[in-house]
Amino acid sequence: MKFQLTILGSSSATPVRNRFPSSQLLNINEKLFLIDCGEATQIQLLRYGLKASRIDHIFISHMHGDHYFGLPGLLSTLHLNGRVKPLYLYGPPELMEIISLTLTHSQTRLRYPLEFYPVDPSEPGQIFENAEITVETIIMNHRIPCTGFLFREKARLPNIAREKIQEYEIPTQAIADIKQGADFTLPNGILIPNRELTIPPRPSRAFAYCADTLVKPDIVSQIKTVDLLYHEATFMNEMLDRANETFHSTAAQAAAIALEAKVKKLVIGHFSARYRELSPLLTEARAVFPATELAKEGTVFQVGEPASS
């Protein structure tokens, strides 16, 4: 099952040349989930040949414009391109107020249902579930209410060892129960315990998106051992005071969270416009957590595969 992340925007509040405001696209088993939607997100989707029409779920972390100013345009484009299937939007309650006003003043009535689910920024909770994944909020600590999002594959069923099927002549109709944990009883009454028949499933994969936040160690338990952690790193440690003032994190702080949470890979982003070159941020983070990569526009990260670094 595909589980991959494409970076659409890596910039913090003000864009710089070739760095766009925050947006990321998750492809989970060919279903597309958009996370934040900074200005020009729809233009970035075009650039990378990613079809906006395939996005069914959009998650917005908070009401700073660099995380949602691309949303009204994207919603309008989907409408104009004839979308009829529902779009599910998750974000701060205030978001819908702005979307509604842009629609009212352009005298637009969307052709597709836009289903809005306001997100509670006060405590973590599951906000989405389908057959394959769940999405939980991660509570951030920013100047205004802000949530991250944890995308986790559901626990997979164990596989049955092929040779055991032959050895014990297990009939097809018994397999579903065994996958669910049942033992198997032979015709002679001998019971074969489930653990002897099954192979543990590949561990469920998870991606955590930690949006704008003052470094927040209490998220560690929630994001423990995720395969891929995106954590904002607006500044370097030399700007720690500024990071604290503006409720942002430094590259070293993001890496310390990754280390403590024992994640497999860290991606840092939301870089301040002051940094023309990003390699110093990478160096700072890798000194703490070597399996770190930079969010760069167009980069694709596999969730749950070995780090390429």
Next chain:
Amino acid sequence: MKFQLTILGSSSATPVRNRFPSSQLLNINEKLFLIDCGEATQIQLLRYGLKASRIDHIFISHMHGDHYFGLPGLLSTLHLNGRVKPLYLYGPPELMEIISLTLTHSQTRLRYPLEFYPVDPSEPGQIFENAEITVETIIMNHRIPCTGFLFREKARLPNIAREKIQEYEIPTQAIADIKQGADFTLPNGILIPNRELTIPPRPSRAFAYCADTLVKPDIVSQIKTVDLLYHEATFMNEMLDRANETFHSTAAQAAAIALEAKVKKLVIGHFSARYRELSPLLTEARAVFPATELAKEGTVFQVGEPASS
């Protein structure tokens, strides 16, 4: 005096690869005027090395998102980059409602004064004046209230013929009056009429921006003989029904307006995403009005110089 137009976005409602929503930047004597501000306008300004901080006046034609969805982001960037000088914004009354709401929900208090002047879309009027130019609205006919903008140099004073200064020994202190139209009386009492002393000034230049509109022949008298006319041309004539339905113009219609108004040069833009190639629109317009050019991102047009075609 510089008077030039840079195209930042040429696309209609939905962007396509390399075509951005509507925005144009006028440089009049090193003062920058932004006309419409579609999504990613600030990113286009970065791309072309145009300093957003130098813009003091922004004109928004109407409340369709492809003409203003870049404005909240631009205003925010100016704030974050430390602007303190006032910014003057002209547009539909509803515009300020949306800007205010984005500021409220991001808990942002702009560091600079944002002075908003609501534009009356019902009849043409002068909405701006400085020492060099005036700006008038042009009333468009679109699905929602919409205005274009006419930028016109003020009438220039005549020049005094250098050889006449010598011939009549005109003292310096008399020159200002002569420029204003006074005659000159020689010491012997003979009066030299003003017309013999002066050279008519270069004609005042003008640029008309005709935003989204069903073709509207009654604007011709207002835009008569302007040096540069931008007129939307969303469709080709083969899509005339669609143009009428959506209150847009075709390339041939835009050209017919240019021809009737005897403008010096026409730029067409706001192209529908259905056109991958724009040359057919240019061909259609040039068949009616040869001095036509395409609005293309990054193209600079001089207002008042001979057409380059």
